[in-house]
Amino acid sequence: MTVQTEAAQAPDLLYSEAEEDLRSAVRALLADRADAPTVIAGIESDTPYDLRLWESLAVGIGAAGLLVPEKLGGQGATHREAAVVLEELGRSVAPAPYLTSAVVATEILLALGADGGPAAGLLGELASGSKVAVLALPFSTPPADAGAAMAGTLERTVSAVAEAVTADVLLVPTADGLYAVETAGDGVAVQPLVPLDLTRPLATVTLTGATGTLLADAGPAAEAVGRGLLAGAGLLASEQLGLAEWCLTETVRHTRERHQFNRPVGSFQSLKHRMAQLWLEVVSARAAARNAADALATGSPDAPLAVAVAQAYCSGAAVHAAEECVQLHGGIGMTWEHPAHLYLKRAKADSIAYGTAGRHREAVAALVDLPAP
Amino acid sequence: MSTVIDAAGIRRLTQELLAARPPATTGRADFLKARFDAGLAWVHYPVGLGGLDAPRSLQPVVDAELAAAGAPDNDPRRIGIGLGMAAPTILGYGTEEQKQRFLRPLWTGDEVWCQLFSEPGAGSDLAALGTRAVRDGEDWVVDGQKVWTSSAHVARWAILIARTDPDVPKHRGISYFICDMTDPGVEVRPLRQITGEAEFNEVFLTGVRIPDSRRLGPVGDGWKVAQTTLMNERVSIGGARIPREGGMIGTVAKTWREQPELRTHDLHQRLLTLWVEAEVARLTGERLRQQLVAGQPGPEGSGMKLAFARLNQEISGLEVELLGDEGMLYGDWTMRRPEIVDFTGRDAGYRYLRSKGNSIEGGTSEVLLNIVAERVLRLPVEPRNDKDVAWKDLAR
Numbered sequence: 090m091t092v093q094t095e096a097a098q099a100p101d102l103l104y105s106e107a108e109e110d111l112r113s114a115v116r117a118l119l120a121d122r123a124d125a126p127t128v129i130a131g132i133e134s135d136t137p138y139d140l141r142l143w144e145s146l147a148v149g150i151g152a153a154g155l156l157v158p159e160k161l162g163g164q165g166a167t168h169r170e171a172a173v174v175l176e177e178l179g180r181s182v183a184p185a186p187y188l189t190s191a192v193v194a195t196e197i198l199l200a201l202g203a204d205g206g207p208a209a210g211l212l213g214e215l216a217s218g219s220k221v222a223v224l225a226l227p228f229s230t231p232p233a234d235a236g237a238a239m240a241g242t243l244e245r246t247v248s249a250v251a252e253a254v255t256a257d258v259l260l261v262p263t264a265d266g267l268y269a270v271e272t273a274g275d276g277v278a279v280q281p282l283v284p285l286d287l288t289r290p291l292a293t294v295t296l297t298g299a300t301g302t303l304l305a306d307a308g309p310a311a312e313a314v315g316r317g318l319l320a321g322a323g324l325l326a327s328e329q330l331g332l333a334e335w336c337l338t339e340t341v342r343h344t345r346e347r348h349q350f351n352r353p354v355g356s357f358q359s360l361k362h363r364m365a366q367l368w369l370e371v372v373s374a375r376a377a378a379r380n381a382a383d384a385l386a387t388g389s390p391d392a393p394l395a396v397a398v399a400q401a402y403c404s405g406a407a408v409h410a411a412e413e414c415v416q417l418h419g420g421i422g423m424t425w426e427h428p429a430h431l432y433l434k435r436a437k438a439d440s441i442a443y444g445t446a447g448r449h450r451e452a453v454a455a456l457v458d459l460p461a462p
Numbered sequence: 463m464s465t466v467i468d469a470a471g472i473r474r475l476t477q478e479l480l481a482a483r484p485p486a487t488t489g490r491a492d493f494l495k496a497r498f499d500a501g502l503a504w505v506h507y508p509v510g511l512g513g514l515d516a517p518r519s520l521q522p523v524v525d526a527e528l529a530a531a532g533a534p535d536n537d538p539r540r541i542g543i544g545l546g547m548a549a550p551t552i553l554g555y556g557t558e559e560q561k562q563r564f565l566r567p568l569w570t571g572d573e574v575w576c577q578l579f580s581e582p583g584a585g586s587d588l589a590a591l592g593t594r595a596v597r598d599g600e601d602w603v604v605d606g607q608k609v610w611t612s613s614a615h616v617a618r619w620a621i622l623i624a625r626t627d628p629d630v631p632k633h634r635g636i637s638y639f640i641c642d643m644t645d646p647g648v649e650v651r652p653l654r655q656i657t658g659e660a661e662f663n664e665v666f667l668t669g670v671r672i673p674d675s676r677r678l679g680p681v682g683d684g685w686k687v688a689q690t691t692l693m694n695e696r697v698s699i700g701g702a703r704i705p706r707e708g709g710m711i712g713t714v715a716k717t718w719r720e721q722p723e724l725r726t727h728d729l730h731q732r733l734l735t736l737w738v739e740a741e742v743a744r745l746t747g748e749r750l751r752q753q754l755v756a757g758q759p760g761p762e763g764s765g766m767k768l769a770f771a772r773l774n775q776e777i778s779g780l781e782v783e784l785l786g787d788e789g790m791l792y793g794d795w796t797m798r799r800p801e802i803v804d805f806t807g808r809d810a811g812y813r814y815l816r817s818k819g820n821s822i823e824g825g826t827s828e829v830l831l832n833i834v835a836e837r838v839l840r841l842p843v844e845p846r847n848d849k850d851v852a853w854k855d856l857a858r
Contacts, residue, residue, distance in 0.1 A: 099748070102748060102749035102752050341839050341840075341841060344841065345842060355841040356841065356845070358832065361831065361836070361839075365830075365831040365835040366831065368834055368838060372746055372762050373742045373746045373769065374742075376742060376746040376748070376749040377745055379745075380745050398742060398745075401735075450734040450735065453734055454730070454734055457715070459718055459730070459733060459734065462722075462730060
């Protein structure tokens with residue numbers, strides 16, 4: 090037998106019973122309130138997301154406060170549980186400002202320290218689901234750009250801010266530090282854009298003469314924003330995993346039922362091999378996403394690498410699964426009524442969110458000493 | 463059932479073994495035999511057969527204690543086929559007598575095993591095999607040819623499948639035997655490969671007499687027995703626990719760090735992509751292991767071999783390119799007959815060529831994709847016309 094010694098802090102890549110219970114609750118809620126016809130009907134309506142669904146998820150299940158300690162009004166859980174919520178949101182592509190508010194903005198406020206003060210107050214409101222806050226940076230910003238984002242003043246325009254239309258508060262990085270700015274206040278304009286992914290609204294935020302509350306000076310703010318973006322990128326991998334899994338499951342179901350040439354099309358080897366390959370990618374994406382969630386949850390020094398690896402892998406896996414889903418559904422995959430397009434649009438937009446795979450590979454190169462020429 | 467044993471109990475038994483047979487003053491063979499008899503060889507095996515009926519997850523406790531004490535190990539690389547394939551099959555289907563006879567020398571490495579499965583006309587379609595075994599009194603008389611047999615030139619025993627009834631469909635007329643490689647009529651010829659080495663052999667069986675007492679499982683049920691062997695083969699191929707940058711990616715990463723003059727932007731992008739994929743494959747293997755320990759075995763095992771085959775091929779291909787002028791050279795074309803299968807040893811050219819076998823040996827990637835599609839995803843099976851036809855009536 091070969092010699093094996095357990096690493097002192099081997100990542101736990103499985104799901105706990107509590108996590109599976111949480112999954113069941115979130116899945117049941119989404120099946121009830123955000124099935125495909127409901128999501129399709131909702132994306133072209135005036136309301137960016139279903140307020141009752143958000144209230145049930147954020148308050149009813151308590152998902153908004155998973156990352157927040159109990160003494161600050163949260164659930165005192167970890168990134169591992171939040172990742173499970175995101176797997177389910179990915180599986181249903183339901184519009185909900187979970188990743189942006191309950192993960193990224195929440196993580197930033199947690200990083201700023203919560204010993205009273207405005208950050209702690211806002212944190213409690215996010216945890217209870219009574220407010221939504223988003224970081225006023227382009228959705229494409231990778232963790233590596235957090236320092237560079239601390240520039241300019243409160244007079245600024247930021248494009249492609251995710252969920253800004255649903256936010257009560259914007260977290261605005263400036264050269265002076267990080268400000269909390271109420272979207273309803275004077276001098277704040279949130280102009281919706283037409284997004285590729287209709288299930289995650291984007292907007293241009295324009296601040297002219299706006300006032301805000303300074304939450305932290307530039308140094309600690311840059312660190313906190315970096316931590317928020319790292320958590321966002323790391324847990325986005327779980328959303329991508331859930332999305333890819335839905336695409337594979339539906340493609341298998343469809344090709345088993347759809348007959349051509351007097352056979353189920355799923356019996357053709359050329360198609361079977363493509364779905365088997367997708368299965369392997371989903372299995373791999375699960376290991377990568379769980380590793381990132383566990384590293385974030387345990388505050389592992391390995392977290393930046395675990396996140397970069399998960400993003401570099403899961404982005405492509407989700408896009409591949411969604412593209413295969415459209416193709417293997419044939420003509421129906423190209424229609425508006427079938428939900429496949431929602432997944433393709435989400436997967437492609439997600440591949441840019443919080444840094445492209447290429448940006449994350451650059452991070453890997455720096456972290457493991459594989460420098461460019 | 464035995465009493466439940468825990469990590470502390472296992473550790474105590476290991477320390478007792480070390481006290482009774484101090485590695486410093488005990489010969490390698492004696493130590494390994496004593497370890498087997500103490501039930502510390504493979505702790506999940508039954509008492510009396512090298513185990514303690516303990517959970518498999520306790521084996522690392524034993525291994526770590528013994529390694530720390532400088533105890534000899536049984537060179538699992540050299541005896542891989544016996545450990546990974548013959549042993550679980552004998553444990554599952556052998557008679558009490560067979561288990562007592564074969565498992566101890568197999569585990570200690572006194573007896574090396576090989577696997578007589580594939581044939582020139584039956585590779586991926588293994589059940590089409592034509593090697594015949596005909597009953598003659600208390601013996602079976604075996605005639606046929608096997609191929610791709612690693613370790614045949616050093617093996618004492620072989621697991622063998624042969625056709626015992628040509629008049630029924632191909633999966634039903636097969637029986638499973640233990641073949642003595644020193645018997646008259648067994649001829650092993652080296653088969654020189656793409657790397658220049660003869661790591662595999664052809665094995666010719668001519669009138670080989672195998673006593674019926676060396677049959678594993680019922681007559682005609684050999685296909686079912688072989689499934690145990692094949693499942694364990696796939697798990698053992700992709701199942702080794704490796705550290706970050708273990709395996710082929712580590713070699714390329716080292717070259718990249720040490721020879722900056724070789725770097726190009728194109729190779730950098732490809733290297734990073736493969737580094738990420740190798741790390742994800744490592745994590746996927748780790749997750750599979752955690753599932754096994756937690757008693758939730760998943761079907762991921764068949765996928766791991768697919769991933770490693772592709773990765774090894776791409777990484778070793780990248781390595782040859784990275785080396786530039788040196789990549790056009792080859793270490794040594796001299797024909798050798800190595801005792802063990804070596805995936806990563808020698809130079810980049812060897813690794814590139816050897817990795818081409820990774821998607822063929824132990825089930826081709828195409829067959830594994832079918833297995834995943836049909837058994838994991840439950841996609842409809844390919845229509846087939848060989849299920850109800852007697853083997854002798856199949857087109858060949």
